[in-house]
Amino acid sequence: MIEYENLKKVNEKLFSKYENSFREFTASGWYILGKNVSIFENEFASFCGAKYSVGVASGLDALILAIDAFAFPKDSEIIVPSNTYIATILAIVRNGFKPVLVEPDIKTYNIDPDKIEQKITSKTKAIMVVHLYGKMCDMQKIEDIAKKYNLKIIEDCAQAHGATYNGKKAGSFGIGCFSFYPTKNLGALGDGGAIVCDDEEYMQKLKSLRNYGSCKKYYNDDLGYNSRLDEIQAGFLSIKLKILDDITQHKRELAKLYLENLDDKFIKPVVDEKYMDVYHIFNIRDNKRDELQKYLLDNGVKAEIHYPVPPHKQKAYEHIIDGVYPISQEIHDTTLSLPISYFHTKDEILKVCKIMNGWNEL
Numbered sequence: 001m002i003e004y005e006n007l008k009k010v011n012e013k014l015f016s017k018y019e020n021s022f023r024e025f026t027a028s029g030w031y032i033l034g035k036n037v038s039i040f041e042n043e044f045a046s047f048c049g050a051k052y053s054v055g056v057a058s059g060l061d062a063l064i065l066a067i068d069a070f071a072f073p074k075d076s077e078i079i080v081p082s083n084t085y086i087a088t089i090l091a092i093v094r095n096g097f098k099p100v101l102v103e104p105d106i107k108t109y110n111i112d113p114d115k116i117e118q119k120i121t122s123k124t125k126a127i128m129v130v131h132l133y134g135k136m137c138d139m140q141k142i143e144d145i146a147k148k149y150n151l152k153i154i155e156d157c158a159q160a161h162g163a164t165y166n167g168k169k170a171g172s173f174g175i176g177c178f179s180f181y182p183t184k185n186l187g188a189l190g191d192g193g194a195i196v197c198d199d200e201e202y203m204q205k206l207k208s209l210r211n212y213g214s215c216k217k218y219y220n221d222d223l224g225y226n227s228r229l230d231e232i233q234a235g236f237l238s239i240k241l242k243i244l245d246d247i248t249q250h251k252r253e254l255a256k257l258y259l260e261n262l263d264d265k266f267i268k269p270v271v272d273e274k275y276m277d278v279y280h281i282f283n284i285r286d287n288k289r290d291e292l293q294k295y296l297l298d299n300g301v302k303a304e305i306h307y308p309v310p311p312h313k314q315k316a317y318e319h320i321i322d323g324v325y326p327i328s329q330e331i332h333d334t335t336l337s338l339p340i341s342y343f344h345t346k347d348e349i350l351k352v353c354k355i356m357n358g359w360n361e362l
């Protein structure tokens with residue numbers, strides 16, 4: 001069986017380093033917001049080409065705190081792609097704001113910049129872009145729109161650690177929100193997240209928000225959260241960060257094999273030299289997706305669907321999201337994610353290609 005993901009295999013090479021880190025951590029006697037967190041924050045900010053980074057408890061919390069720290073007025077609206085993972089939309093709703101969904105470009109699966117302006121109102125305060133599957137959004141156009149309407153840019157980079165657009169890293173265009181969920185390209189051994197930014201005052205606000213709204217112990221200036229990156233996870237993340245470029249390189253090589261060897265009957269991800277994609281997910285699209293997934297499973301290949309149900313069809317959002325989103329629906333109905341993990345070998349990917357190409361749609 002060619003698995004879709006196997007976290008033990010992904011992390012195996014690092015076990016002895018993790019064990020050393022764990023031993024030091026336990027012996028330190030300091031378990032919350034200690035030196036591991038601040039060291040990792042510095043390393044991660046510099047990796048992203050940003051001045052600051054603030055470690056938080058998860059990717060969702062990174063998004064929630066990033067919005068909260070701007071203190072937008074009560075009835076604000078925030079633009080978000082209609083095909084994102086639910087976390088981006090939930091973060092807007094949790095802040096009490098209205099998510100305004102914009103359809104993606106069917107070729108890149110990222111927010112269609114040409115459809116943003118028609119959704120902007122006097123209440124719009126920010127554009128949340130999502131660099132889905134590890135490909136960045138068309139940031140030039142988005143920056144132009146944000147400038148014209150005086151909007152903040154918040155980037156959901158949970159699938160795009162290290163991806164670039166015109167050589168500039170994900171998270172360095174606006175406020176960058178990252179997840180270190182174990183399956184992400186930079187994954188911890190548990191939950192974690194971070195926000196990267198260049199503004200010192202905003203960074204201080206985030207540090208207060210993650211820690212009960214307090215910068216000075218027992219003095220609470222903000223209504224905060226308890227959302228700190230765990231000291232133990234920060235230690236593991238510093239170790240993982242050192243091999244992130246290697247992880248990216250490996251995934252890009254596997255993606256190249258798919259792009260070269262997969263039959264053109266499948267709709268493959270687009271490649272554009274302005275974009276350095278990190279392939280958190282390698283997806284193809286096919287009209288008989290469900291049958292194809294079953295055929296692959298019957299032939300020993302596990303493929304996943306990201307995601308089967310679009311946000312506008314989710315029960316909890318029935319009264320929050322209105323409108324129809326045919327492009328998002330089309331993507332959700334046809335997308336299939338193929339194995340592309342750090343532990344997969346080139347031979348395994350070639351085998352998947354061969355099995356894929358042998359599929360005869362009936």
Ligand SMILES: *Cc1c(COP(=O)(O)O)cnc(C)c1O
Pocket residue numbers: 058059060061084085087088130156158159179180181191192193
């Ligand atoms: C994983 C993910 C998140 C949420 O991250 P968590 O750490 O699981 O909270 C947010 N947005 C996108 C696009 C993701 O893929």
